[in-house]
Amino acid sequence: MGLYIHLPYCVHRCVYCDFTVSVLKQEEELSWYLKALHQESLFYARTYPDKIVDTIFFGGGTPSLFSAEQISELIATFRKCFKTTPSLEVSLEANPCSVTLEKLKGFKEGGVSRISFGIQTFHSQHLKTLQRSHSQEQALLAYHLARQAEFQNINLDFIFGIPEQSVQEFQADIQKAVSLGPEHISTYHLSVHESNPLHPILPLEEVSADMYEWVMNFLPSSGYGHYEVSAFSKPSFQCAHNLKYWKLHDYLGLGVGASSYMTTQEMPWGDHFKNTDSLQAYWKKVQEGGSAKGQEEVLTKEQAQKEYLLTHLRLIEGVSLAAYEERFGSSLIESYGPIVDKLLTWGLLDSVKKMLKLTPRGILYLNKVLVEFM
Ligand code: SF4
Numbered sequence: 013m014g015l016y017i018h019l020p021y022c023v024h025r026c027v028y029c030d031f032t033v034s035v036l037k038q039e040e041e042l043s044w045y046l047k048a049l050h051q052e053s054l055f056y057a058r059t060y061p062d063k064i065v066d067t068i069f070f071g072g073g074t075p076s077l078f079s080a081e082q083i084s085e086l087i088a089t090f091r092k093c094f095k096t097t098p099s100l101e102v103s104l105e106a107n108p109c110s111v112t113l114e115k116l117k118g119f120k121e122g123g124v125s126r127i128s129f130g131i132q133t134f135h136s137q138h139l140k141t142l143q144r145s146h147s148q149e150q151a152l153l154a155y156h157l158a159r160q161a162e163f164q165n166i167n168l169d170f171i172f173g174i175p176e177q178s179v180q181e182f183q184a185d186i187q188k189a190v191s192l193g194p195e196h197i198s199t200y201h202l203s204v205h206e207s208n209p210l211h212p213i214l215p216l217e218e219v220s221a222d223m224y225e226w227v228m229n230f231l232p233s234s235g236y237g238h239y240e241v242s243a244f245s246k247p248s249f250q251c252a253h254n255l256k257y258w259k260l261h262d263y264l265g266l267g268v269g270a271s272s273y274m275t276t277q278e279m280p281w282g283d284h285f286k287n288t289d290s291l292q293a294y295w296k297k298v299q300e301g302g303s304a305k306g307q308e309e310v311l312t313k314e315q316a317q318k319e320y321l322l323t324h325l326r327l328i329e330g331v332s333l334a335a336y337e338e339r340f341g342s343s344l345i346e347s348y349g350p351i352v353d354k355l356l357t358w359g360l361l362d363s364v365k366k367m368l369k370l371t372p373r374g375i376l377y378l379n380k381v382l383v384e385f386m
Contacts, residue, residue: 013063014256018267020073027143028204032269032289033073042078048298050089052266055302057093066097067253076106080118087123101125101252108154109146116161127158128167134185138174155192165249167196173220174202175213182223190234195249198242199227221376241326241378258327260320268294281316284309322382330369351384
């Protein structure tokens with residue numbers, strides 16, 4: 013299984029953010045939070061004694077606000093509590109302005125094997141619009157420091173569709189990223205709720221579509237395979253942890269607001285549960301019983317089939333009809349034949365060598381495709 017650890021603290025809240033985030037007021041909160049994570053790990057190590065962890069992902073929030081010692085101790089705790097594979101992938105999300113060479117070296121020595129920087133854009137006016145706390149110079153410096161610290165697996169995150177961002181500016185961001193040579197690049201379309209102050213000034217959908225179409229051609233021609241709607245990587249550098257979400261494998265989320273999907277003998281189609289979003293309630297629940305579950309839903313076979321399909325369709329290789337049949341003992345076409353036919357006719361889906369996948373147009377109109385299956 014994959015282990016997701018939510019570290020919710022940030023120095024401030026960016027205007028577009030809809031993650032479970034808490035603005036850090038005092039350093040002590042970090043060690044207090046780590047104690048709760050420790051308790052929660054002990055609880056789940058007892059609940060799932062036979063599961064083997066092969067990926068750990070520290071997401072946030074800003075995990076790099078924690079010290080190298082704190083992150084190393086957490087990794088040691090997980091290694092002690094759970095069975096782990098020797099080739100454990102350990103990813104950590106970092107904000108360019110919260111790392112130093114010493115800290116990055118400490119993360120590496122403590123077991124972090126993959127670092128992911130939230131660059132978003134190299135243009136200072138757009139960083140300002142997004143209310144990011146780093147500058148272009150800090151982003152470049154963080155990347156070079158990570159190389160000095162001997163990280164051989166680096167991801168850079170970018171956002172497109174920022175108010176007043178031109179197609180050329182986005183292209184310049186990605187070209188600059190490629191010139192640095194990270195192993196992985198992710199590009200996310202900026203989407204915010206109607207009530208968000210950025211909503212009225214978002215660019216036209218056609219502009220964002222132009223950016224996305226361009227990046228879908230440019231990155232593969234620069235050596236970055238497009239393997240998921242938002243993710244591109246050099247060969248063999250796909251993110252093993254994120255693939256668990258898209259392939260509907262087991263993942264256990266620890267920390268406030270974290271989500272899990274776990275299968276067991278009693279729940280073969282999976283149990284979805286999510287921790288409470290409130291830090292106080294999280295702390296209290298973990299102290300009382302070890303788990304901080306807020307919501308839970310045990311999936312029926314039909315629900316699991318739908319989720320398997322919806323998550324796999326995000327992968328560029330698509331969904332294998334044979335693998336689907338092996339997991340569920342029934343044919344995908346039997347369950348979804350009329351919808352698949354409709355999407356094939358609309359040119360949004362394609363069927364190649366017993367794989368059902370999105371066409372380039374289908375990738376652009378992903379939501380339209382997903383809605384049809386819901
Ligand atoms: S740094 Fe990331 S998690 Fe923190 S507030 Fe900004 S967008 Fe949200």
